Amino acid sequence: MNSRSIGVLPSVRERILETALDEFYECGFHGATMRNIANKAGCSAANVYNHFENKSELLVEILRRASDEQFTATRNALRKAGADPAERWRMAVVAHSLYTAQNPRACLVANTELRYLDTLNRKRVVGSRDAQEQLFVDIAENAVASGVFDVSRVHQAVTAVxxxxxxxxxxxxxxxxxxxxQVADDYGRYALNLVGYHPN
Amino acid sequence: MNSRSIGVLPSVRERILETALDEFYECGFHGATMRNIANKAGCSAANVYNHFENKSELLVEILRRASDEQFTATRNALRKAGADPAERWRMAVVAHSLYTAQNPRACLVANTELRYLDTLNRKRVVGSRDAQEQLFVDIAENAVASGVFDVSRVHQAVTAVxxxxxxxxxxxxxxxxxxxxQVADDYGRYALNLVGYHPN
Structure with missing residues (x-):
């Protein structure tokens, strides 16, 4: 029987994920060890391996979750944003920034440790990030087409933001x-300025 | 006799620094080992320790150099920039971005690995970075005072840029x-926009 089907275990899994995030944050991907993660999570290494095949699997799961949650936060904000292209851009950036400010460890680990994953595992994470990026590109391109943004290389500007x-x-x-x-609101304003926003 | 006084050795030192940068880039600070750095630099571990007390010392030297060189590039650009506050800001960002694009490994390692240094060593690097940041803050504050930038939290905007x-x-x-x-020029434009530039 797969241990994941036992009702009480998801909390162990969550605790392992939280501990692993702390470990990656403090020691980096290469410095982190499955043994330390197990010790700090208060379980055996065998238990950690029962849930995650290896360190990469743990990092992938942490980064994918964070990316998916951030994406969801942005889409929720867009549902309230109405049709104005500039306001959609601003609200998307505010939601994205707010998530970042409220989840600093996961976002920082995503920036610093992603590159240590092998190609296949990196792709599993990057897919979710690419989708987020594409959403911002679509919004910005709409605003350029509407004549309210003045920026030539939209994808590059999105990356900068x-x-x-x-x-x-x-x-x-x-x-x-x-x-x-407050910080998220400021960043929303920066992002609006950066793309050369000028109301019609 | 200190080995550093022997005329032929600086090139060994340089080779160790270059190799260490590759190693930090590929494996991260925690994954890098003095033995691997020595192997790849084609010298003995004892030779590496002759030049650098430990891994932190190596990372500090790499990051301080990169930061100092980047700072110099920015100040050189400012010497040609004339007195216009907005143009000084733009040219400083262009020079800073250009250095980053031309020295990607050192700049990336600076962003991802700095936080693994202990407090004292981090301060040795951060001092140089803080000085750079202050230069940008001074330029932006001048432009705000001249009425050509419209941004309320200057330090935060500089950090964003x-x-x-x-x-x-x-x-x-x-x-x-x-x-x-081209990329540096684009980023100069983004930075000018971001702070709400509007010619008087």
Whole structure:
């Protein structure tokens, strides 16, 4: 019987994932060990291997989840955004930034450790990130077509904006002078400016 | 006698630094080993330890050099920039981006591996980065005071711009369709837009 089918185990799985995120954050992908993750999660290494084949599998699961959650946050924001292309762009960036500010460890690990995955595993994560990126590209292209954005290489501008947002965990502190929402709003304004927004 | 005083050795030191950068880039700080660095540099581990006390010392030297060189590139550009505050900002960002596009490995390692240094060693690197950041803050504050930039939290905007530039090595390829200079020019435009530039 596969252990995953036992009702009580999902919480162990969650605890392993949370512990692994801390371990990747503190030691990096190469410094992290399955043994340390097991110790800190309060279970045996065998138990960790029961849930995840290896370290890559753990990192893939953490990064895919974070990326999917961030994508969902952005799409939820877009459902409330109405039809104005510039406002859709701004609200998408605000939602993306807000998620980043509120989930700093997962977003930081995604930026620093992704490149250590082998090609196949990297592709499993990158697929979800590419879909997010494409959503931003589509919104920006709409706004360019509407004549309210003035930017020539849309994909490059989207990359610049998403990279800018990904840096928030490097300095933002939840107990600092600004709230995550204030920072996200500022970044939404930066993103609107960056693409040469000018109302018709 | 200190081996560093022997005339022929600087090139060994340089080779160790170059090899270590490759090793940090490929394996991360925690995955890199002094033995692998020695092997790949074609010298003994004892020789590496003769030049660098430990792995941290190597990473500090690589990151400080890159940061100092980037700072120099920016200041050189500013010497040619004249007095216009917006043009100074644009040219500083272009020079900073150009260095990043032309030195992708060192800039990427700086972003991903700096946080693994202990506090003291991190401070040795961060001092140089802080000085760079302050230069951008000074230029932007001048432009705000001149009434050509419209941005409220200058330091945060500078951080956003420098993070955006630091992402260039994640996608830029020297043999791709755009030159490093074209990308740097685009990023200069983004940075000018981001801070709400409007000529008087």
């Amino acid at each position: 998403l990279t800018m947002c990904s840096g928030i965990p490097l300095w933002f502190r939840a107990d600092g002078p600004l709230s995550a929402q | 420098l993070t955006m530039c630091s992402g260039i090595p994640l996608w830029f390829r020297a043999d791709g369709p755009l030159s490093a200079q």
